[in-house]
Amino acid sequence: MKIMCLNGWGGKLHEELLPYIATTAPDILCLQEVVHSPETEKDWLTYRDGDHVLPQRANFFRDVCRALPDHVAVFCPAAQGVLWDEEKSIASQWGLATFVHRSLPIVGQVQAFVHKDFSPVGYGDHPRSRSAHGVRVFDYIANRPLSVTHMHGLRDLNGKMDTPERSAQAQKLIDLSRQVSEPDDLTVICGDFNVEPDSQTLKILSEAGMSELVTARGFKGTRNSYYKKPGRYADYMLINREAAVTGFDVVYDPEVSDHCPLILEL
Known part of the structure; x- marks a missing residue:
């Protein structure tokens, strides 16, 4: 079983990201910063927030679906705002998505907000709405249920x-x-939490019985050369039974986002 967690940076590096995802083919992909613009067939639009201007892959969710044709995909919007085609505004949804290989029965699901609520008429003021999604699957190879829940923590x-x-x-x-797990399930929690390793967030998760893998296994950050600010940690992967882990990696090469993919093998 292979689980990948990644902030996709709105698909900015889609030429690198899509082949990487297709080749790696995780059984479960937890993807944050996903763009879905059903009103347009454009490949690229522009996000504008004051001085913060970024190219956005307009239908990033569609692109990843095409890269993983054997996966069931669920998109979880946090807000609908606008992106720009030069001076024309295009309605666009922003959130996270989960991709589960079709060989894994999805026997439970939960989707909700961890900060604020769905914003239907704009992305909103900072700190903006943040959603989370969890799935419970049955792993026939290991003969056990597994729950995986991820979020994009508020900025x-x-x-x-x-x-x-x-x-x-x-x-x-x-x-x-x-909510999505049974008491004896193997449980994974992951995402771009937007916090430092000594944060209260990770302390709360630890007190709930979750073991954090990024810093515990000596990785020096989860950001790469595309990220120019100080503070190299943002993304985390936690599990309730560390003995079930057969491999864990923070992938620095190739660079497919300004975040590094986290890959957990069970």
């Missing part, structure tokens, strides 16, 4: 420090994981 313009909102979203993430 605070003041930094990655602890805040009451971040503590609340950590507890909501645990609650969602428990």
Whole structure:
């Protein structure tokens, strides 16, 4: 069983990302920063937020679906705002997505918000709405159920420090994981949490019985050369039974986003 967690950066590096995902072919892919623009067939649009201007792969969700044709795909929007085709505005949804290989029966699912609620008329003020998604599957090879829940943690313009909102979203993430899991399940929680390793978020998850793998296994960050700011950690993978892990890696090469893929093997 191979599980990948990745912030896809809106598909900015899609020429590198899509072949990498297709070749790696994780059984479960937890993907954050996914763009879905059903009103257009355009490949590229532009995101504008003051001085923050980024190219966005307009139908990134569609692109990843095509790269993983043997997977069941679920898109979980956090907000609908606009992207731009020069001076024309295009309605576009932004959120996260989960891809599960069709050989794995999905026997449970949960989708909800860990911060705010769905924003239907704009991306909203920072810190913006954040969603989470969990699936429970049955792994016939290992003969056991497995639950995987991921989120994209809120981005605070003041930094990655602890805040009451971040503590609340950590507890909501645990609650969602428990909602989709049975007590004896092998359980994974992952995502781009937007916090540092000494954060209250990871402490809350640890107190809930989850073991964090990125720093525990000596990795020095989850960002690559595309990320120019200080603070090299953002993404985490946690599991409730570390003995089930047969491999874990933070992939620095190839660079397919400004975040590194996290790959867990069970």
